[in-house]
Amino acid sequence: MAKLLLVMGDQLSENLPSLQDAVIGEDIIVMGELSSEATSVRHHKQKIALIFSAMRHFAKACEADGHTVYYQQYDHDNGAKDFAELLTNAAEQSGLSDISMTRASEYRLLTWQDEFAASWNGTVSLYDDIRFLATKDDFATWAAGKKQLRMEFFYREMRRKYNILLEDDKPVGGQWNYDSENRKPPKSGLVIPAKTRFEPDEITAQILEVVEAYFSDHFGTLDAFDMAVTREQALEVLDDFITQRLPDFGSYQDAMIADEPFMYHAHIGAYINIGLLAPIEVITRAEQAYYDGHAPLNAAEGFIRQILGWREYIRGIYWHFMPDYADQNALNATKPLPAFFWDGKTKMRCLSQSIGQTITYAYAHHIQRLMVIGNFSLLAGLSPKEVNEWFLIVYSDAFEWVEMPNVSGMVLFADDGIVASKPYAAGGNYIDKMSNYCKGCHYKVKEKTGETACPFNYLYWDFLLRHEGKLRNNPRLGMIYRTADKMGDEKKAIIRQDAEKFLSSL
Ligand SMILES: Cc1cc2nc3c(=O)[nH]c(=O)nc-3n(C[C@H](O)[C@H](O)[C@H](O)COP(=O)(O)OP(=O)(O)OC[C@H]3O[C@@H](n4cnc5c(N)ncnc54)[C@H](O)[C@@H]3O)c2cc1C
């Protein structure tokens, strides 16, 4: 029986399970630029542009391969608003009622698929998404009976499962992890290779007009849009990364330099997440670069760990703990987001740089997300719901399955230690060591309290004192609390006062 084959905006892969048995001349691929998805939150304009343009290019490639595609371009007034309406319209027009879909990557849409399948007047076949390297069952089997779900041990299993950087079943070089050689501060004179950019083609230019016309109130700007929108372009980005940046990836993975938004990172998160690149091809390219003598082991291993380890682990956590995970708030944080999260206007230079580039490029690298914006959110006690929504809005690679455990788990400790063994809290010293932001900042990183002191310094101690009841017994925080014990009551009172004054001024 001929079928309708639904392809969602983050399912743009030729090997998508529901496309595997597509019969050319009979089945119809169904795709739509939907307002329900574009406005589920006020996504960054560049994220909408990326997904709509990549969808149009993917549909064109399917047609070139001989497939029939029912494609709804964004139609603000008369177009189908959501997947149910899109499929109903496609079914009416084609006379087909059997549908195949690949299971959605996030909870909201997976729930919709199950409900839709139960109510649709025809067969709905749902396929597991095989584009990930660990299935939900693999993760559940690994997690069963464990008191702690630490990424490092999951990663070792994944290395074994895919035989990556292994010799005779042992990790190449004798260690699983080479982070002791990574994470150097930036040194002066670093020459950072230029980011791979693409001039918008005719399709992308049309999409940019649509986004400006209908999503003008969304976060961010479109001016710098230069993203890959086809698999070929995404492969070019990957090539450039492997040849130009991977060798220095490990060393400068955590480094931040003012006005250098991209550093030695790969800039491929969005492309993997929407299906233009497959995680395993990225991993094997990095592994090969090591065996070819092009990249040192610390760089190749460190990079592979991000994808084979962190990415799969984070997805495992999401599905293992949803839907309850979305409501976690172990530190009872309730403060609303400060206005500068939306316009980047703050005298804290680390934050204005990290948020500023997020507005311009829909991108910030991991340490800017974790140790600048995330760290501030944690120390200031911002509400997990609001912080999650912000992170889901602002990055082109943001999808709930990967955004939420990073935010609620790694950044905010809202999941009470499922992801992180302790909160990633740090004062200004860490940012000063890993960046050159502090040099041009209004605040003084060496000052601990007072009008001109770096806010991260007193917010850090205020956070630890505020949560002493919960965190003091964490074995990884023992030494820090012993330092706090040596502070006099007067010093603690000044810290609390400075923190309160600063937070109430936001
Ligand atoms: C608060 C916070 C929010 C985040 N939100 C997202 C998100 O919405 N979407 C997203 O894809 N990543 C997210 N990350 C993870 C990471 O920051 C991005 O994947 C990375 O910055 C993307 O840029 P890149 O491709 O240059 O990455 P690189 O640093 O070059 O890393 C290579 C790849 O490894 C993977 N990766 C690295 N770290 C992680 C991680 N912690 N979790 C999952 N994958 C990882 C990504 O696929 C990434 O593309 C978040 C991290 C934090 C701390």
Ligand code: SF4
């Ligand atoms: S002094 Fe503090 S606020 Fe300013 S850039 Fe450094 S860490 Fe950020």
